[in-house]
Amino acid sequence: MIVDVYEAVTSRRAVRGFTDRQVPGKVLERVLSAAAWAPSGSNLQPWNSYVVTGGPLAELKKRAGRRAATGDPWDEREYEMYPSELKSPYRERRSAFGAERYGALGISRDDLEARQRAAVANWDCFGAPAALFCYIDRDLGPPQWADVGMYLQTVMLLLRAEGLHSCTQMAWSVYRTTVAEILSPPDELILFCGMSIGYEDATAGHPRTGRAPLAETVTFVGG
Ligand SMILES: Cc1cc2nc3c(=O)[nH]c(=O)nc-3n(C[C@H](O)[C@H](O)[C@H](O)COP(=O)(O)O)c2cc1C
Secondary structure, eight states: OOOHHHHHHHHHHHHOOOOSOOHHHHHHHHHHHHHHOOOOOOGOOOEEEEEEEEEHHHHHHHHHHHHHTTTTTOOOOOSSSSSSSSOHHHHHHHHHHHHHHHTTTOOOHHHHHHHOOOHHHHGGGGGSSSSEEEEEETTTTTTHHHHHHHHHHHHHHHHHHHOOEEEEEEEGGGHHHHHHHHHHHTEEEEEEEEEEEOOOOTSSSSOOOOOOOHHHHHOOOOO
């Protein structure tokens, strides 16, 4: 069990292959109870999580998988995942990520069809037996979206403490109406992302993504 914070942070990565070993409900409840201590401006706690397992998750995977397989168009967006023109250095970082992710699967840069096939695994939660869907009220703004990000990272680190892995997925937002069929969230909520949760399939092979040199993202002022 990981209790060291550095180890939890550095051993967390987007895992995209899980075994079918069930995640005990008690563990998920413990993680989400502790994650509630995540900070938020004025303690608004703007996260709304739905934890889905068993029959409802199987049904959701079936419906979303069918949409993906039949090339069903994505749902109308409620937020933009990225700016349409991604500028430097973000554009280069995204390309480097694509090369790492798809290179590890033996998929070339130009093979869009193979990339799409790999992406379909998103809507099977990469085989995970549990998923979390995180919503935010549409009346809240960027600071509250940042709060939700902190909350999600807290969830992911606590999952590491339980020997579990995760993969946050904005991909679920493209089939948000299908997710809503299963979860029936109130109209005022926007689906930010899903998160696959489970035990890592060690045979799947997971590339470790790189990071920009510290000097690119951190400025120390005052020595
Ligand atoms: C908000 C958010 C959304 C993401 N959406 C997806 C997704 O839809 N599908 C996916 O495979 N990975 C997704 N990821 C995982 C990122 O690609 C991954 O975190 C990033 O490449 C860094 O790699 P690492 O998490 O393994 O360190 C998402 C991560 C975040 C934080």
